[in-house]
Amino acid sequence: MLFTRLQQRKVPDHMCGIIGYVGSQGTDVTSILLDGLARLEYRGYDSAGIAVLSPSGELELHRRAGKIANLAATVENGSRPGLSTLGIGHTRWATHGRPNDENAHPHPDCTGSLTVVHNGIIENYAELRQELQGSGHVFRSETDTEVLAHLVEHAYTGEAQGDLTEAVRLALQRVTGSYAIGVVSRDHPDLLVGARCNGPLVVGLGENEQFLASDITAILKHTRRVIILEEGEIVTLRPTGVAITTLDGTPVQRDAIIVEWDAEAAEKGGYPHFVIKEINEQPEALRRALLGRVRDGQLHLAELQRMEQEGLLNNIQRIVVVACGTSYHAGLIAKYVIERWARIPVEAVTAAEFRYSDPIVGPETLCIAVTQSGETADTLVGIRQARERGAPVIAVTNVVASAITRISDAVLYLQAGPEIGVVATKTFVSSVAVLYLLGLYLGQARGRITPEQAHEYLAALELLPEQIGQILAHAVSADDSIQPLAKRMARVSSIMFIGRGVGYPTALEGALKLKEISYIHAEGFPAGELKHGSIALLDPDTPLIGIATASHVYEKVVSNIQEVRARDAHVIVVATEGDEKIRLHADDILYVPATLEELSPLLASVPLQLFAYHVAVARGCNVDQPRNLAKSVTVE
Ligand code: AGP
Numbered sequence: 001m002l003f004t005r006l007q008q009r010k011v012p013d014h015m016c017g018i019i020g021y022v023g024s025q026g027t028d029v030t031s032i033l034l035d036g037l038a039r040l041e042y043r044g045y046d047s048a049g050i051a052v053l054s055p056s057g058e059l060e061l062h063r064r065a066g067k068i069a070n071l072a073a074t075v076e077n078g079s080r081p082g083l084s085t086l087g088i089g090h091t092r093w094a095t096h097g098r099p100n101d102e103n104a105h106p107h108p109d110c111t112g113s114l115t116v117v118h119n120g121i122i123e124n125y126a127e128l129r130q131e132l133q134g135s136g137h138v139f140r141s142e143t144d145t146e147v148l149a150h151l152v153e154h155a156y157t158g159e160a161q162g163d164l165t166e167a168v169r170l171a172l173q174r175v176t177g178s179y180a181i182g183v184v185s186r187d188h189p190d191l192l193v194g195a196r197c198n199g200p201l202v203v204g205l206g207e208n209e210q211f212l213a214s215d216i217t218a219i220l221k222h223t224r225r226v227i228i229l230e231e232g233e234i235v236t237l238r239p240t241g242v243a244i245t246t247l248d249g250t251p252v253q254r255d256a257i258i259v260e261w262d263a264e265a266a267e268k269g270g271y272p273h274f275v276i277k278e279i280n281e282q283p284e285a286l287r288r289a290l291l292g293r294v295r296d297g298q299l300h301l302a303e304l305q306r307m308e309q310e311g312l313l314n315n316i317q318r319i320v321v322v323a324c325g326t327s328y329h330a331g332l333i334a335k336y337v338i339e340r341w342a343r344i345p346v347e348a349v350t351a352a353e354f355r356y357s358d359p360i361v362g363p364e365t366l367c368i369a370v371t372q373s374g375e376t377a378d379t380l381v382g383i384r385q386a387r388e389r390g391a392p393v394i395a396v397t398n399v400v401a402s403a404i405t406r407i408s409d410a411v412l413y414l415q416a417g418p419e420i421g422v423v424a425t426k427t428f429v430s431s432v433a434v435l436y437l438l439g440l441y442l443g444q445a446r447g448r449i450t451p452e453q454a455h456e457y458l459a460a461l462e463l464l465p466e467q468i469g470q471i472l473a474h475a476v477s478a479d480d481s482i483q484p485l486a487k488r489m490a491r492v493s494s495i496m497f498i499g500r501g502v503g504y505p506t507a508l509e510g511a512l513k514l515k516e517i518s519y520i521h522a523e524g525f526p527a528g529e530l531k532h533g534s535i536a537l538l539d540p541d542t543p544l545i546g547i548a549t550a551s552h553v554y555e556k557v558v559s560n561i562q563e564v565r566a567r568d569a570h571v572i573v574v575a576t577e578g579d580e581k582i583r584l585h586a587d588d589i590l591y592v593p594a595t596l597e598e599l600s601p602l603l604a605s606v607p608l609q610l611f612a613y614h615v616a617v618a619r620g621c622n623v624d625q626p627r628n629l630a631k632s633v634t635v636e
Contacts (some may be wrong), residue, residue: 002362016119017043017091019218020182022192023209026083030075033089036218038068042267042420043214046103051088051115051184052081059115059186063104085189086202088182090117093418094400107146109153110138114185118145119214120199123177123292152183165236168193172247182212192237196229203227203235203242205256210237217267218258223257269600273623274420279609280472283465285426285437288415289433295366297455301441312392318364321348322382323370326512327431331370332505333350334435337598343442351378357387363390370421372427373632374402381636383407396434398427412438422629425609428509429602436461452599460596467593471606482607485588486614492543493522496526499547500557506547506601510608517616518627527560543570549574549604551597561585574604
């Protein structure tokens with residue numbers, strides 16, 4: 001079945017949206033671009049732009065901060081480009097440079113004769129920018145992307161001698177990082193060039209016209225004949241056809257496929273819900289959280305340099321993590337690991353309580369704000385108060401230029417791309433990963449962990465994306481046990497979750513996911529706390545899920561599970577592959593690959609997310625927009 005095969009492609013994603021068109025006849029290219037961008041808006045919506053070749057042969061640029069509607073209004077109220085044969089467009093999820101008109105794509109070269117749209121991150125953009133400025137190129141934006149326009153210009157007027165595809169190929173050989181790009185030049189009204197490396201890009205085949213897009217959603221209206229570009233490929237699109245080569249110029253043959261989806265489904269990349277799509281994006285989201293920060297087994301948190309230079313981290317006596325909901329659970333995991341690695345007291349507090357508790361914080365208290373949206377009111381007001389009392393602040397967030405970034409001394413971005421499902425999944429995994437990096441950084445800075453120990457943790461961290469991939473692959477295999485279990489559990493009215501150490505916040509997160517999307521009452525407890533009262537809730541109709549992955553408290557967790565079993569409760573455990581002993585104590589077991597104890601929440605959380613998702617689906621709940629919830633809670 002075509003649908004299944006496409007799902008297995010797992011396209012990594014940096015979560016802006018790009019689109020391009022080339023045709024032989026004068027066409028309303030502006031509408032094609034704007035419509036396509038609107039279908040890509042879920043990918044990023046903080047600024048957008050188009051470039052269309054005008055009948056007079058100029059590349060007309062329209063760029064606007066804000067949603068596509070803003071750009072469309074600007075185009076309609078301004079000089080709307082006429083019929084054309086060529087154009088590119090972009091909707092942005094900012095990574096480098098604030099979301100404003102100047103930083104919106106497309107980015108032109110010095111002369112405006114060629115322009116570029118880009119989805120991804122150019123890691124070595126700073127040194128390339130310096131080099132290009134040294135040879136006279138003038139930069140107009142804060143983005144990493146603009147170096148591509150000038151690099152192509154440099155090659156085009158130099159070694160490539162006016163061959164646009166060759167110029168793009170030469171330019172890309174200079175960059176490190178990830179990209180999916182579209183390039184057009186006013187000198188070539190019948191030519192559109194695209195390329196990808198760790199960024200999704202598809203080609204849509206038409207009659208005397210071709211399309212380029214970040215994914216099928218943007219072009220499904222025009223064609224169902226699609227070519228999926230692979231890593232390291234460059235495509236040259238002309239009205240009459242397309243030619244693909246590798247980055248070193250080797251020609252590539254690729255058959256088109258016929259897509260059977262409707263546009264709405266395509267937006268979900270073939271998944272029935274954004275939540276399950278985002279759960280499946282976690283390996284890539286995790287890789288991106290580590291991107292540029294873990295290199296050759298070494299940790300690099302350049303974002304903290306200025307705080308170091310200003311000595312803001314020199315006299316830190318304690319750490320307070322301020323957050324809400326899932327982000328608070330990520331903060332609680334950080335408490336356990338930062339205390340272990342850096343031997344500094346860490347408190348994780350819910351922001352709403354922190355705000356009104358007259359908190360004891362000052363210059364010696366490092367406050368870490370964890371908020372994927374960067375707009376959660378409780379967290380913002382709590383952090384503002386901490387700042388007023390002189391506390392240095394590091395923000396861990398997914399949204400560039402969000403409110404939290406404006407009140408923090410340093411920002412560690414998740415780079416997870418927009419998360420549309422209201423329940424946080426991939427941003428939870430990315431937040432925890434970034435907090436691990438911060439913990440290792442502080443541990444090394446305080447000389448509490450050796451470079452060898454840090455190397456071991458970083459190596460295990462870099463293995464996690466693949467290990468999560470194994471859990472996800474198993475969950476769609478014939479041996480999957482999560483879906484059948486979820487169907488069996490879909491009628492219960494309450495489920496309890498327990499764990500010890502880092503397993504406790506993992507239990508809290510599992511309970512929250514289940515509550516949010518299935519509306520089943522669920523509660524997470526420290527396993528050792530159960531016998532002090534809550535065990536009274538247990539009976540044969542109230543199942544319990546225990547986090548029993550390998551850890552220094554494993555035996556203690558097992559004995560807590562035995563206490564529960566003695567009350568005839570149905571016991572489900574998340575355990576480490578190879579653990580045969582646990583079979584004696586559980587009715588159902590969700591195995592996860594082995595990793596270091598501190599990192600285990602990132603593996604144990606995935607089957608809990610899948611369990612919650614499949615229970616919610618079995619109960620017919622609106623998984624993407626659960627009742628009473630909002631993606632970003634911007635009110636106290
Ligand atoms: C998690 O699934 C929920 N969406 C919610 O608890 C969320 O984590 C909380 O509102 C905090 O949001 P933030 O990370 O954007 O600050």
